[in-house]
Amino acid sequence: MDLTYTPEQQAFRAEVRAWLEAHVPSAPLEHFDATREGFEAHRQWEKTLKSGDWGMVTWPREYGGRGLDLIQWLIFEEEYYRAGAPGRVNQNGIFLLGPTLIEFGTHEQKQRFLPKMASGEEIWAQAWSEPQAGSDLAGVRATATRDGDDYILNGHKIWSSRAVFADWAFGLFREPGSERHKGMSLIFFPLDAPGVTVNAIKKINGHVGFAEIFLENVRVPAFNRLGDEGQGWHICMATAGFERGLMLRSPARYQVAAKKLAALWQAHKETADPALEADVVRAHMNADAYALNIYQTASRLMAGAKIGPEASTNKIFWSELDIHLTQTALSILGPQAELTHEAPDASPVDWIDDYIFALAGPIYAGSNEIQRNIIAERMLGLPR
Amino acid sequence: MDFTLNDEQLMFAETARSLFADSSTPDHWRRMMEAGEAIDPARWASIVETGLTLVLLPENAGGIGLAESDFALIAQEAGYVVLPEPLVESAGVAAPTLAALAPDHPLLADPAATIAIAHPANPYVANADSAAAILLHQEGEAFLATPDQVTLTAQPSIDPFRRLFTVEWSPQNATALGKADWDLAFDRASLFNAAFGLGLAQRAVDLAVDYAKERQQFGKPIGSYQAVKHHLASAQVTIEFAKPVVAAAAAEIGTRDVQARARVSHAKIVALEAADKAARASIQVHGAMGYSWEVDVHLFLKRALALTQSWGTPAYHRARIATRIFTQPMGPDQTFAREADNA
Ligand SMILES: Cc1cc2nc3c(=O)[nH]c(=O)nc-3n(C[C@H](O)[C@H](O)[C@H](O)COP(=O)(O)OP(=O)(O)OC[C@H]3O[C@@H](n4cnc5c(N)ncnc54)[C@H](O)[C@@H]3O)c2cc1C
Numbered sequence: 178m179d180l181t182y183t184p185e186q187q188a189f190r191a192e193v194r195a196w197l198e199a200h201v202p203s204a205p206l207e208h209f210d211a212t213r214e215g216f217e218a219h220r221q222w223e224k225t226l227k228s229g230d231w232g233m234v235t236w237p238r239e240y241g242g243r244g245l246d247l248i249q250w251l252i253f254e255e256e257y258y259r260a261g262a263p264g265r266v267n268q269n270g271i272f273l274l275g276p277t278l279i280e281f282g283t284h285e286q287k288q289r290f291l292p293k294m295a296s297g298e299e300i301w302a303q304a305w306s307e308p309q310a311g312s313d314l315a316g317v318r319a320t321a322t323r324d325g326d327d328y329i330l331n332g333h334k335i336w337s338s339r340a341v342f343a344d345w346a347f348g349l350f351r352e353p354g355s356e357r358h359k360g361m362s363l364i365f366f367p368l369d370a371p372g373v374t375v376n377a378i379k380k381i382n383g384h385v386g387f388a389e390i391f392l393e394n395v396r397v398p399a400f401n402r403l404g405d406e407g408q409g410w411h412i413c414m415a416t417a418g419f420e421r422g423l424m425l426r427s428p429a430r431y432q433v434a435a436k437k438l439a440a441l442w443q444a445h446k447e448t449a450d451p452a453l454e455a456d457v458v459r460a461h462m463n464a465d466a467y468a469l470n471i472y473q474t475a476s477r478l479m480a481g482a483k484i485g486p487e488a489s490t491n492k493i494f495w496s497e498l499d500i501h502l503t504q505t506a507l508s509i510l511g512p513q514a515e516l517t518h519e520a521p522d523a524s525p526v527d528w529i530d531d532y533i534f535a536l537a538g539p540i541y542a543g544s545n546e547i548q549r550n551i552i553a554e555r556m557l558g559l560p561r
Numbered sequence: 562m563d564f565t566l567n568d569e570q571l572m573f574a575e576t577a578r579s580l581f582a583d584s585s586t587p588d589h590w591r592r593m594m595e596a597g598e599a600i601d602p603a604r605w606a607s608i609v610e611t612g613l614t615l616v617l618l619p620e621n622a623g624g625i626g627l628a629e630s631d632f633a634l635i636a637q638e639a640g641y642v643v644l645p646e647p648l649v650e651s652a653g654v655a656a657p658t659l660a661a662l663a664p665d666h667p668l669l670a671d672p673a674a675t676i677a678i679a680h681p682a683n684p685y686v687a688n689a690d691s692a693a694a695i696l697l698h699q700e701g702e703a704f705l706a707t708p709d710q711v712t713l714t715a716q717p718s719i720d721p722f723r724r725l726f727t728v729e730w731s732p733q734n735a736t737a738l739g740k741a742d743w744d745l746a747f748d749r750a751s752l753f754n755a756a757f758g759l760g761l762a763q764r765a766v767d768l769a770v771d772y773a774k775e776r777q778q779f780g781k782p783i784g785s786y787q788a789v790k791h792h793l794a795s796a797q798v799t800i801e802f803a804k805p806v807v808a809a810a811a812a813e814i815g816t817r818d819v820q821a822r823a824r825v826s827h828a829k830i831v832a833l834e835a836a837d838k839a840a841r842a843s844i845q846v847h848g849a850m851g852y853s854w855e856v857d858v859h860l861f862l863k864r865a866l867a868l869t870q871s872w873g874t875p876a877y878h879r880a881r882i883a884t885r886i887f888t889q890p891m892g893p894d895q896t897f898a899r900e901a902d903n904a
Contacts, residue, residue, distance in 0.1 A: 178630060178812050179563045180897050186562060190894070248562050255893035429893035436891040443887070458882050461891065462806075462827050468896045469564075469805035476564035490801040493794075546787075552797055553790030557770050560785040 182252075189245075190252050196229050197260040209266040209339065210386035216300075216342040219266035223297025232295030233271045236279065240287050241295035247475035251427065258429035269338065270294040270301030272424035274347050277363075277416040281404040289400075290365070302340035302368065304348035304390055305413070307333060312547050314349065315357045315410065319392065321350035321364055321402075328402070330366060330395040338541075340388035341377045343368055348390075349409055361409030365401040366392070382533050417543060418488050423475075425542060426495045428468035434502055435464040437526050441509050449509045456505040463498035470494075486555035489548040496538030496545060503532035562897075564808070566634075573616075574634040578641070580611055585642035587857050590722075593645060599724045600646050600675075600691055609673045614652040617749075622660035622669045629749065633756040633811040640760020640836075643860045645722035647688040651675040653753040655696050658746045662703055662738040668694055682747055683871050685716050685725035696741075697730055703741035710734040720863040748814055748822065750872045751829040755807050758832035758868060762800045765839035765861045766793055769846040776848075789846055796839040803831040818900035823885030826878035833875075836865035 182190070206222065207215030226232055227241070235250045236242025245253070265271065271294055278287055293299040310316035319332020330350055340346060345367055352360035368375055372395040377385035404412045442449070442457045470491065478484065506528040507514035516523045518530065539545040553559045566574075584604040593601055608614065617632045618624020636649050655676035660669055668674050677692035689695050690708055697704040697711075711730035718725045770793060773784030783789050810828040813821040840862035844851035851858050869875065889895070890903055 178566065178808070180809060180812050182562055182897070255896075258893050428896075432891070432893040432896070439886050439891055454883065455879060458879050458886060461886050462831065462882060463802075465827065465896065466802045466806050466831065468893075469809050470802055472562070472896070473564045473805045473808065476562070480563075480565050487801060490798045493798050494802050546791070549791045549794035550787065552794035553784075556797060557766070557790075557793055559770060559773060559790050559793070560782050 186248065186252060189249055190256060193231075193253050193256040194260070196231070197256055197262055200225055200229065201260045201262045205261075206263045208384065209264065209342075210380070210384040213342055216266060216339070219263055220297045220300060222263045223265070223267055223300075227296040232297070233275060233291075236275065236291060236295065240279070241292035247423075247479055248472070251429075251472065251475060254427035255429040255432075258427075258433045261433075266339065267294060267297055267300045268425070269303045269343075269347075270299070270345075273303060273416050274301055276424060277412060278403060280415060281408075281412050286400070286403065299345050300339070300343045302337045302343040302346040302388075304334040304337045304340065304346040306336045308335050308389075311336075312544055314413070315361075317349050317351060317361070319348065319350050320353045321362055322353055323399070323406075324396075326399050327396050328362075328364060328399060330364065330372075330392045330397060332392050334390040334392070336378070336387050336541075337390055338387050340368060340375055340390055341385050346390065347403070349413055351409075352407070355407075358410040360407050361413070362406050363403045363409040363412045364397060365403070366395055366397050370395050370397065372396075381536075382530060418484050423471065423484065423488070423491070426491075428464065428471050431464035431467055431495065431498060431502065434499075434531070435461045438502060438506055438509075441506055441524070441526070441528075445509050449511065453505060453508055456501070456508070460498070460502040460505055463494075463501065467491075467495055467498060486551055489543075489551040489556075492542055492548050493539075493545050493552075496535070499535040499538050500532070503528055503535045507532055564805070566630075566808075570631060570634060573631060574638060576611065577613060577635045577638040580607060580613075581638055581642040581644065585644060590643070590645070590857065590860060594721050598645075599688060599722050605646050605673065608646065608648060612672075613648060614656070614672045617653055617657050618669065619657070619660055619664065622656075622664040622666075623672075624656075624660070624669075628811075629752060629814045630808070630811040633753060633807060636753040636756035637760040637807075640757035640762075640864075641764045643722070643761060643764070643857075643864050647675050647677070647692075649753045649757055650678060650687055650750065651692070654678055654680075654746050654750045657749070658703070658741055658743075659696060659705070659738070662741055666705075668705075678746065678750075679728050680743060680746060680750070680872075682750075682873055684727065685718075685871075686728050687871075688724055689713055689726040689728060690715075690724060695728065697728070697735060698741070698743060699732065701740050701743065703738040703743075704730075704732060704735035705738055706730055706735035718863075718867060720860070720867045722860070723864070723867055745817070747872065748817075748825045751825050751878070752807070752810050752814055754868045754872055755803075755810065755825075755828035755832035758829075758836040758865060759800065759803060759807055761836040761861045761865050762796070762803070762832070762839040765836070765843040765858060766796050766800070768856075768858055768861075769793055769843040772847055772850070783846070792842040792845060796835070796842045799831070799835040799838050803828070803835045807832055816899060819885045819889055820898060820900060823882045826873070826881040829873065830875050830878050830882075833865055833869040836861065837869065840865050 206218040209216045209219040230243055234243045234245045234253050238244050307317050321328040321330055347365050350364050372393040374391040375388050378387050380386040438460050518527045615624045616627050620626040632653050655678040674693035677686050677689040677695040679686045679697045681698050694705050694707050711728050713726040716725040774782055776783050807828040810824040843858045850856045
């Protein structure tokens with residue numbers, strides 16, 4: 178065990194820091210879920226990142242990455258959040274689909290899709306959920322019918338984050354007549370293809386953050402299928418592992434939030450309930466524990482281990498710590514807590530928005546109830 | 562940066578695990594409780610023979626001279642069997658403290674001798690009656706006395722394996738050893754009790770998992786019901802996020818700066834919270850069986866309770882973390898930061 182950074186890792190941190198200091202936009206961008214302009218401003222930022230070769234640091238160079246290891250990825254993420262750089266509009270692509278493509282895709286597929294993902298040229302949505310298949314994803318009804326070298330897609334997807342503005346989606350489709358986990362394939366489709374209709378759905382904060390997607394005889398080449406025909410469920414679970422386990426929520430996000438919370442407490446402690454200091458300390462502890470856990474996981478993966486069902490423990494931990502942290506901020510703010518960022522008296526950090534977003538954490542990426550089932554059955558070995 | 566255990570450490574933990582698994586079974590606990598014993602001479606002999614009492618003792622005092630990371634693994638395994646003997650306090654805390662003052666002390670030459678420690682953090686001294694000697698504190702100075710040189714008043718603990726005493730003594734009847742490093746002793750005790758707590762927690766979950774697979778209600782094992790699963794999954798999440806904190810605290814304790822102290826405190830708080838949460842979940846899953854003397858879960862609950870309040874209360878440890886937060890830089894580049902680097 179060696180909990181110090183090597184000189185190379187420190188030099189890498191300095192390099193990332195210097196680049197970000199020179200390039201992070203001075204004014205925050207409009208949220209990518211709020212308007213088309215906000216979305217496009219973020220796409221522009223992705224292109225800027227790519228110009229410095231920071232699009233997706235862990236991918237191989239030939240696919241638009243930098244070929245770095247997981248500890249370097251963590252350092253990159255730490256500097257990224259420290260610099261207050263814009264949120265990654267292409268997170269479904271780079272963090273979820275990307276690693277899955279690297280594991281299961283052919284060389285041609287990687288060449289076709291990864292560099293454009295890393296550069297923000299193509300921004301991705303995840304089209305798994307359906308109105309009748311949420312937690313029970315094996316119940317998806319959307320179909321992919323083979324027609325020569327093509328598939329014809331039909332069905333109805335929902336809750337697809339950022340699909341309103343995105344370019345591509347990856348979805349789970351089944352061979353007509355197949356049931357449950359069998360006969361599923363993971364297939365990519367352009368969101369502007371003939372037969373695709375995307376309707377925005379407003380989230381509880383009023384943003385058009387997700388959408389429903391109707392597919393009517395949408396034709397895509399079989400090249401767009403990731404992995405073998407019928408292997409979709411298996412691949413999907415690997416993606417879910419990335420989503421819950423590592424990539425979706427890097428610890429730096431919560432460490433920055435815990436730091437802001439400590440500053441908020443310092444500013445309000447003369448008037449706020451003194452008991453809240455324990456919650457401020459707890460928020461730091463949780464963010465720290467999450468960071469340590471991820472460093473440990475990254476070290477284990479680099480030593481050859483594979484991510485297992487313990488990924489589900491991460492998802493529960495970060496979603497719960499996020500709610501606790503943002504709720505503590507609201508308690509410190511008192512009556513100011515309910516003000517939106519437009520209010521003249523609003524706090525400079527939009528805690529209420531962060532809190533509202535945190536509430537989605539236990540639902541998306543597989544609800545926490547489902548994660549607890551996975552932990553109980555696959556980690557602890559309890560009967561189904 | 563490499564946050565993994567090496568093969569030697571894994572082997573070490575494995576040795577301790579199998580030793581404890583063989584010698585510290587529920588039957589043993591029952592027999593000891595009935596006899597009112599806190600030490601099983603045969604088990605203690607095998608612990609001594611395996612060298613576990615020498616792990617943290619420096620080489621100049623006849624020890625193996627390994628580090629806190631290594632001893633923490635043993636403490637964790639000891640927690641898994643709610644080890645009655647005072648291995649942690651004697652070999653992990655008192656003996657190294659004595660060795661730093663008097664490496665040639667004859668007590669240290671006997672690896673079977675246990676040493677109790679009357680640290681100012683604790684009003685009650687554990688296992689003072691059976692100790693070969695008690696390390697005593699007065700104004701930063703350390704003294705050593707045998708149990709018959711002091712007056713011990715038994716203060717029975719809810720934990721049947723913890724024998725607590727208040728100690729009255731006078732420096733005339735004790736050997737003065739000079740200024741001791743009470744802070745390091747405190748940090749080690751906090752850390753190893755955290756590691757012990759991890760073991761307690763995991764065993765409480767494992768006992769409940771075994772029971773939930775067997776016990777049937779409404780025609781199926783209770784472990785197939787979600788409410789039961791979720792109790793245990795939640796406890797397991799708490800354990801998983803205490804583990805790396807304990808590991809980091811063990812690796813950093815030697816730095817002895819604000820961050821290292823905060824990590825030790827963090828470890829103590831969350832590992833014993835995990836133990837408490839797991840023990841309570843385990844009792845719930847066992848139903849009335851869990852509330853009975855017959856089923857062993859209460860031993861894990863009681864030790865968790867005892868260790869939570871000794872060697873610094875949660876409030877005390879929280880204050881040390883607050884000090885780290887409000888006097889040192891925070892943020893994502895500070896996970897492994899040191900006070901010296903930020904000075
Ligand atoms: C902000 C946000 C973004 C999202 N983005 C995407 C996206 O980009 N792409 C996409 O495909 N999907 C997305 N989703 C959808 C998300 O994956 C689903 O909402 C989630 O899987 C739950 O499915 P559901 O909404 O149909 O709820 P349901 O499955 O109907 O569940 C409702 C409630 O019942 C509980 N429940 C269901 N089954 C069980 C069970 N077996 N045991 C115990 N409890 C159970 C659930 O935990 C939940 O509390 C997003 C959701 C949110 C909130």
